[in-house]
Amino acid sequence: MRTTSRTLVPILPFLLIALVLAACAGGTANAPDVNGSGTGASKPIADQGNPAQPGEATGGEAAVRDDARIIRTGSMALEVSDVASALRVARERIVALGGYIGASTTSNESDQPTATITYRIPADRWEQALEALRGLDGLTTKVVTEHTEAVEVTGQVVDLAARIANLRASETALQAIAAKATKVSDILEVQAQLTQTRGEIESLTAQLNDLNDRVAYASLTVGFSAPLVAVQVAAKDWDPGAVVDEAAAAMVAVLQGLASAGIWFAIVWLPILVVVAVLALIVVAVARRLGVGRRRVDVVPPPASLGGQA
Numbered sequence: 065m066r067t068t069s070r071t072l073v074p075i076l077p078f079l080l081i082a083l084v085l086a087a088c089a090g091g092t093a094n095a096p097d098v099n100g101s102g103t104g105a106s107k108p109i110a111d112q113g114n115p116a117q118p119g120e121a122t123g124g125e126a127a128v129r130d131d132a133r134i135i136r137t138g139s140m141a142l143e144v145s146d147v148a149s150a151l152r153v154a155r156e157r158i159v160a161l162g163g164y165i166g167a168s169t170t171s172n173e174s175d176q177p178t179a180t181i182t183y184r185i186p187a188d189r190w191e192q193a194l195e196a197l198r199g200l201d202g203l204t205t206k207v208v209t210e211h212t213e214a215v216e217v218t219g220q221v222v223d224l225a226a227r228i229a230n231l232r233a234s235e236t237a238l239q240a241i242a243a244k245a246t247k248v249s250d251i252l253e254v255q256a257q258l259t260q261t262r263g264e265i266e267s268l269t270a271q272l273n274d275l276n277d278r279v280a281y282a283s284l285t286v287g288f289s290a291p292l293v294a295v296q297v298a299a300k301d302w303d304p305g306a307v308v309d310e311a312a313a314a315m316v317a318v319l320q321g322l323a324s325a326g327i328w329f330a331i332v333w334l335p336i337l338v339v340v341a342v343l344a345l346i347v348v349a350v351a352r353r354l355g356v357g358r359r360r361v362d363v364v365p366p367p368a369s370l371g372g373q374a
Contacts, residue, residue, distance in 0.1 A: 162186045221272065
């Protein structure tokens, strides 16, 4: 035994150095890299030489975006060379992307066809759908307006899911209580609470399903119309029939005004004028009988003659 211990004494420094080197190597192999991924030794050299550029999503950021629940909506107004062909091509493009038509309205007023279509598009194909509608195989001549909106509803989805889970747990507890209840009054009370809880679960589940559907399929309302040429615009502003109708209406209004004035004169003013004229004649006649207004003539006596004075 003494011989063995004496033999191991010179080897102990080498064993300690080997243990220290092994510990250092293990720490280096298990140290995380600066990007938060696994071990530095497991990352390819090519990836280490190409760090993420600004704006690029790292693994953690991509996971956050994937977990976000976003409702996308938008509207577009397109001028197309042929409305019917544009509608057909747009439908083919949307269906090819996995979408469908949610609602549609078409009209052909004044030989000018127009259409308004609401498309439901998978959320992950949103940008592809917008790009397809901007072109439509060359049928789109002008994008008049374009508006998009994104609303995050992650909090609402999480809240609804938590409330539904709590209500289901309450429902399970109430069912257990109902199974053990012996009094009729207790059973009826528990059943009423179960009915209320079940109604709340169904209502919240419907809201959650609606949110999930709106998140999964974005809504895009697109208006299609053909461009108007200058002659059509000028002709649209002038309607001979409307002008004739307006002139006839003005003439009828003038004739109605004259007729109304004649009726008022014959019924109201003419009798008044007749009465006033009769009264005036009576006043004049009375005044003449009374001598009102006659001029008085002063009689001058003739001068005395000379012979009479003598």
